[in-house]
Amino acid sequence: MAGGSEKSVFLKWSWFLEWLTPNRATLKHIEDVIFQGRSRFQEIAVVRVSGEGKVLVLDGKTQSSESDEFMYHEALVHPAMILHGSPRKVLILGGGEGATLREVLKHRSVEKAVMVDIDETVVNVAREHLREWHRGAFDDPRAEVVIDDAWNYVASKAETGFDVVIADLVDPLEAGPATRLYSEEYYRMVKDVMTPGGVFVTQAVSISHLTEYHAIIRNTVARVFKHVESYGVYVPSFDSMWGFVVASDDKDPRILGDRGFFETRLSHQLQGAELRFLDHASMLHMLNIPKMYREAIAREKRYATLDNQVFLPA
Structure with missing residues (x-):
């Protein structure tokens, strides 16, 4: 737990070096x-x-920052919720900060939201230190927080009938806790x-x-769902265009680019709830990622299974 000696190590150096790839890093003043x-x-x-406010860091990787967490969480949650139209039951895999839960609960149709996170310590830290993120969402009567491995929860079919499933998981690092949660086998269990x-939808x-x-x-x-789409948004604290994948067997995500469809459903579902980032113009921009990235995505043919996992470079 936090202690004086540990805190002093951070303050002595006053800088946070974060590797984005093996050849690229950011340096931030603490x-x-x-x-x-x-x-x-x-x-x-x-x-x-400096310039970002509070930042949650797990295993040396920025998870979200006070200055722009709303960009990531609104982009993750609302396109899938709008695409469905009237989700009543929502499953969140990960999302320990509580901000994904916060955004889900803005939708008037939601009757129950289950958040499954493996790390109770992260959830407790968020409850105490990241109130700007969750804003009381953990205590909403529609919310249920389950401390469990997301694999075990889904595999056991402890609960079914989810209209929307949101995977807000840490990246698939080789030594990390979430690698198998990016496999074809896992996505089939989720379905x-x-x-x-x-x-x-997944980050x-x-x-x-x-x-x-x-x-x-x-x-x-795409090996599990019929309709699949990539979209992305530049998140300043990540120094990156962050990607998301949304999928469904019945609903084509490209309809999110239709202004009438998007704005009608957004207005109906949220009924005045505050969004700081997402509107139709932002959604259209996210769907139309730059050509060079679209072409690179189209060239890549690999996919991940339990026997053939693909890890991010540390």
């Missing part, structure tokens, strides 16, 4: 260390970074707990820095 510790699964830190008209790493890995995630999802 003003303060709010929490530093280790769970059974990963290193956890909440630091205050089994969804309703027939359900929508699945899908950096399109700009890790294009081939984004493509592998997309290709893997």
Whole structure:
């Protein structure tokens, strides 16, 4: 847990070096260390970074920053929710900060949202130190927080009938806790707990820095669902165009680019709830990722299975 000696190590150096790829890194100035510790699964830190405010860092990787977390979480959650139209039950895989849960609960049709996270320490740290993220979502009567491995939860079919499933997981690093959660086998299990008209969305790493890995995630999802689409948004604290993949058997995600469809459903579902980033213009921009990335994604044919996993470079 956080202690004086650990905090002083961060403050002595005053800088946070984060490797985005083996050949690219960012360097950020740390003003303060709010929490530093280790769970059974990963290193956890909440630091205050100049120009970004609070930042959650897991195993040396920025998960979200106070200054722009809404961009990531709105982009992750609302396209899938809008595509479905009237989701009543939503499953969140990961999402320990509570911000994904916060965005899900903005939708008037939601009757139940189950958040499954393997790391209770991260959830507890978020409850205490990241109130700007969850804004009380953990205590909403529609919310259920389950501390479990997302693999075990889905495999056991502890609950089924989810209209939307949102995978807000850490990246598939070789030594990380989430690698098998990006496999074809896992996506097939996820589909089994969804309703027939359900929508699945996952964070899908950096399109700009890790294009081939984004493509592998997309290709893997495409082996399970009929309609699959990539989209992305530049997130300043990630120094990257961050990627997402949304999929469904019944609903083609390209309809999200239709202004009438998007704005009608957004207005109906959220009924005045605050969005700071997402509107139709932003959605259209996210769907139309640059040509060079589209071409690189189309060239990549690999996909991930349990026997042939693909890890991000550390």
